[in-house]
Amino acid sequence: MAQGGAAMEKRRVILDAAVRVFARQGFHTCRVSDIADEAGVAYGLVYHYFSSKDQILDTLFLERWHVLLDVIREIDAREIPAREKLHEIAAFIVDSYRHDPDLMKVIIVEVTRAANTFGRTHLADIREAYDLIAEVVRAAQETGEFRTAVTPEFAALAFYGAIEQVLTGWIFDLLPRGEAEYEQATAFVVETICGGLDAAVGAEARRPAL
Amino acid sequence: MAQGGAAMEKRRVILDAAVRVFARQGFHTCRVSDIADEAGVAYGLVYHYFSSKDQILDTLFLERWHVLLDVIREIDAREIPAREKLHEIAAFIVDSYRHDPDLMKVIIVEVTRAANTFGRTHLADIREAYDLIAEVVRAAQETGEFRTAVTPEFAALAFYGAIEQVLTGWIFDLLPRGEAEYEQATAFVVETICGGLDAAVGAEARRPAL
């Protein structure tokens, strides 16, 4: 029943169970015993592999977030238009949700959107993602692909915020889920941020009155 | 003593204290005694005015959120371009943060971004805000002011998500705060969502006359 990697496999089992429990009940309202039960493992074993309940969430967040950061760096290095880079980044995040909705829910709800608790702890990592996206925008502004009406930092926040809000829409059941919806969402976020809502023709009629 | 006089004042004192404590420590990690201490009031008095810790947060969220919804409805009713409507809505949310950062922090961190706990409870109210913004976009698409490349629902999510992300930037100390920054943030969010990042042909015409 047990082979060389049995120990690490159990660790994985606990992590995967924790994802399900955190997604279902939330980090603060679940008990460590819930995780142990979900994993089909004794309570104490959780503390054999992790030093605290917090550390389980930290582990889940970090192992996924670093993948995201690496992917963004890799995409940024490609020789493609900035708009396409943003599309690839959006697609990766949406794919992450498609592939493991529970994990993305936990990361977003319990970490990136939780300013008081884990958000504080992982501030530097979260910021790194904004900075990388801002760098994509800045480079595109230098080549003239993007206009300079907005600072790269704001553009990055708006872009990331729009994606996260869409994921939140799925998490909250405010948006329908499905293959078509995932594709559409990716395209729409990029289209909104890059193309804007304004109609190109008749622009003079929309001059602000204030 | 007039019913609603000093009694209601104490209730307010407790609510205001709760805002400060929730903002500082977070809803889950603070104690009811912290709120009582902050308010300069005995522990038991909190339960004279509120039936539970949860109810305090519910009250704080609802009284502010309903103001937001009313303001959006009022703005939508005005006879101004959609782009200006979005600007007014963004400005109101940013002003809410400027006027009471702690309250907005609590509302965003503990309610609108907390899918598992209070977000669930107030789902209908939160959704109402998206729906109202989507309606602004839909109407503008009908008159041709906005193009129809993106559905109103997605545009609303992207717009609201971008604003909330900027507020989160302030909450996390990722963005500098100040009068100039507040004005700029409002303009940039609207510019990003309406104008887009692309330096497309004819972009000059699409840029607003500021």
Added chain:
DNA sequence: CGCCAGATTGACTGACCAGTCAATCCAGAC
């Protein structure tokens, strides 16, 4: 004054739960 009702107090309780630990299991080494 004496009475009432609502405001106010803070000690107390009952439940909950993260983390500990001593005991037990088990697989491979020799």
Added chain:
DNA sequence: GTCTGGATTGACTGGTCAGTCAATCTGGCG
């Protein structure tokens, strides 16, 4: 076969805290 060390177990502890409640205060009123 037995030794060893990590894997595994789950009962237990210690502390925390939401919510209760009986006592006390206060101010209006007849």
